[in-house]
Amino acid sequence: MVYKKVMDPVKPAAKEPKSRRLTNIERSSYFARREAAKVLKSVLQGDANRRAVGSIKTLVYSPSIRNKKATFALVCQTLKYLPIIKDVLEIANVLNSKWKRQVELMYIITYDILFGQDSSLTGDPEKYLILRKSQLQSALAKILLKKGAKRIEDLMSQYKIPDVKKPRYVRVNTLKLDVETAVSELSKDNMVEKDDMIPDLLVLPPATDLHNHPLVTNGSVFMQGKASSMVAVALGPKPGWEVIDACAAPGNKTVHLAAVMKGEGKIIACELNKDRVKRLEHTTNLAGATNVEVLHENFLNLNPEDELYSKVRAILLDPSCSGSGTVADRLDYLLPSHSHTSSDGDGGDVGRLLKLAAFQEKALIHALSFPGVERVVYSTCSIHQIENEDVIKSVLPFAAFLGFHLATPFPQWARRGLPVVEGSQHLLRTDPVEDKEGFFIALFTRNATRSPESPQKVERGSLENLKQEAVGKCDCHKKFLRARIPKTLVVWILSPAPILLYPPLSLFLHIDITDLR
Numbered sequence: 001m002v003y004k005k006v007m008d009p010v011k012p013a014a015k016e017p018k019s020r021r022l023t024n025i026e027r028s029s030y031f032a033r034r035e036a037a038k039v040l041k042s043v044l045q046g047d048a049n050r051r052a053v054g055s056i057k058t059l060v061y062s063p064s065i066r067n068k069k070a071t072f073a074l075v076c077q078t079l080k081y082l083p084i085i086k087d088v089l090e091i092a093n094v095l096n097s098k099w100k101r102q103v104e105l106m107y108i109i110t111y112d113i114l115f116g117q118d119s120s121l122t123g124d125p126e127k128y129l130i131l132r133k134s135q136l137q138s139a140l141a142k143i144l145l146k147k148g149a150k151r152i153e154d155l156m157s158q159y160k161i162p163d164v165k166k167p168r169y170v171r172v173n174t175l176k177l178d179v180e181t182a183v184s185e186l187s188k189d190n191m192v193e194k195d196d197m198i199p200d201l202l203v204l205p206p207a208t209d210l211h212n213h214p215l216v217t218n219g220s221v222f223m224q225g226k227a228s229s230m231v232a233v234a235l236g237p238k239p240g241w242e243v244i245d246a247c248a249a250p251g252n253k254t255v256h257l258a259a260v261m262k263g264e265g266k267i268i269a270c271e272l273n274k275d276r277v278k279r280l281e282h283t284t285n286l287a288g289a290t291n292v293e294v295l296h297e298n299f300l301n302l303n304p305e306d307e308l309y310s311k312v313r314a315i316l317l318d319p320s321c322s323g324s325g326t327v328a329d330r331l332d333y334l335l336p337s338h339s340h341t342s343s344d345g346d347g348g349d350v351g352r353l354l355k356l357a358a359f360q361e362k363a364l365i366h367a368l369s370f371p372g373v374e375r376v377v378y379s380t381c382s383i384h385q386i387e388n389e390d391v392i393k394s395v396l397p398f399a400a401f402l403g404f405h406l407a408t409p410f411p412q413w414a415r416r417g418l419p420v421v422e423g424s425q426h427l428l429r430t431d432p433v434e435d436k437e438g439f440f441i442a443l444f445t446r447n448a449t450r451s452p453e454s455p456q457k458v459e460r461g462s463l464e465n466l467k468q469e470a471v472g473k474c475d476c477h478k479k480f481l482r483a484r485i486p487k488t489l490v491v492w493i494l495s496p497a498p499i500l501l502y503p504p505l506s507l508f509l510h511i512d513i514t515d516l517r
């Protein structure tokens with residue numbers, strides 16, 4: 001059905017007396033709407049470019065946001081209704097170019113007018129939309145009619161929004177506080193239990209809000225999930241070791257490593273992204289992790305043969321991944337890029353997954369190449385086999401050549417790897433439904449035959465050849481091509497000017513392929 005665009009003249013409503021002072025509630029919701037619009041803009045831009053600056057929670061809980069609770073609620077609610085809000089604004093056709101420049105604020109206000117509480121809507125954009133409330137309401141009525149829904153609840157019930165009731169996990173930063181003191185402090189206001197597997201992890205009821213708790217703000221405890229807290233413990237570096245955290249920001253696992261090592265030894269925390277380096281530095285300062293050396297560098301550029309790294313005995317590799325295991329936790333399912341009706345996360349974006357997997361394999365092969373290294377832990381917060389078991393499968397021959405084998409982190413944990421690779425029983429998975437987040441951990445170990453003092457060097461040429469061969473064996477390139485070529489061909493066939501299109505297409509294809517190398 002095509003709707004007639006309406007631009008009805010609007011009768012001016014009674015004006016608020018200018019002299020009236022805003023109540024505290026009005027002032028605080030006025031600011032919450034602006035803070036929410038700022039977060040929403042960042043979240044939507046990140047989602048559109050597939051380069052999120054942070055999850056919704058991270059952005060809301062950044063220091064610049066004052067009214068965190070109200071802002072968080074507004075962002076989540078607006079995102080939940082966003083497809084409808086967009087349609088309403090489109091059909092009502094009430095936004096001219098001036099208001100479109102602050103469209104995120106208009107989304108938030110529209111949410112408040114149609115679904116929230118519009119009782120305290122002060123501010124010019126608010127007044128503008130309030131004056132057009134009947135147009136918004138009639139646009140909504142048209143949408144309901146079109147979808148065959150009687151009420152907005154019927155419409156919303158068509159959307160699958162998971163109910164995530166995950167316990168609030170808190171990791172005690174033993175560099176600053178002992179576990180018993182943390183338990184007695186947190187027990188003053190909350191129910192607190194110790195985790196049965198991770199000695200410094202505490203479990204509190206779901207949705208316990210600790211963001212402003214003094215133990216959190218002073219770095220004595222970190223709000224860190226259970227699966228994420230398993231990684232440093234699985235690696236198990238001893239106090240005094242030298243360790244690399246290969247992809248370190250924001251640094252939760254780096255500072256956990258520092259605590260596991262009792263602040264003794266050295267951790268080289270490597271991070272590629274300049275902005276995230278700042279967050280990494282903030283985390284290490286907050287944690288009081290003085291044995292961390294932050295390195296703004298591409299991990300792949302660290303030379304394993306460099307004397308600087310000859311004493312490195314363990315590497316934690318937690319590379320960029322699809323994050324498909326934490327979409328519910330991060331609230332990513334609310335974002336436009338996640339179809340509201342699909343339940344398979346980002347499973348459709350095969351090209352992106354294969355690109356990630358190609359980097360993950362390369363980084364894992366690189367980590368295994370450091371001559372003094374005895375333990376390498378690889379982790380992702382992804383549920384996809386491509387990023388997990390497939391990565392392990394393709395590096396296994398290279399790992400075996402260097403004397404590594406798969407070890408079993410947390411043998412008491414029941415959920416292990418998918419049986420698609422030899423040794424899958426050693427791999428660890430957490431389940432997005434049962435454990436409320438999907439995570440993957442693999443641990444490679446070898447005996448310390450290569451003493452860190454005199455690393456026994458595999459001949460450089462042969463190691464390089466083997467690395468090349470291992471990267472070459474990764475069938476990501478082929479899978480990627482398979483995923484890309486049909487699309488390319490379709491464009492090619494449909495194109496009215498294939499000859500003209502050929503150079504940009506081949507360039508596009510070339511760029512994607514070389515990215516994988």
Ligand SMILES: C[S@@+](CC[C@H](N)C(=O)[O-])C[C@H]1O[C@@H](n2cnc3c(N)ncnc32)[C@H](O)[C@@H]1O
Pocket residue numbers: 228246247248249250251252253254270271272273276297298299300318319320321
């Ligand atoms: C999943 S996050 C790491 C999370 C971190 N381990 C934690 O627990 O807080 C991956 C990080 O790796 C960084 N990264 C990606 N490619 C990299 C590379 N080639 N070298 C170093 N860091 C990289 C990303 O910028 C991102 O900050």
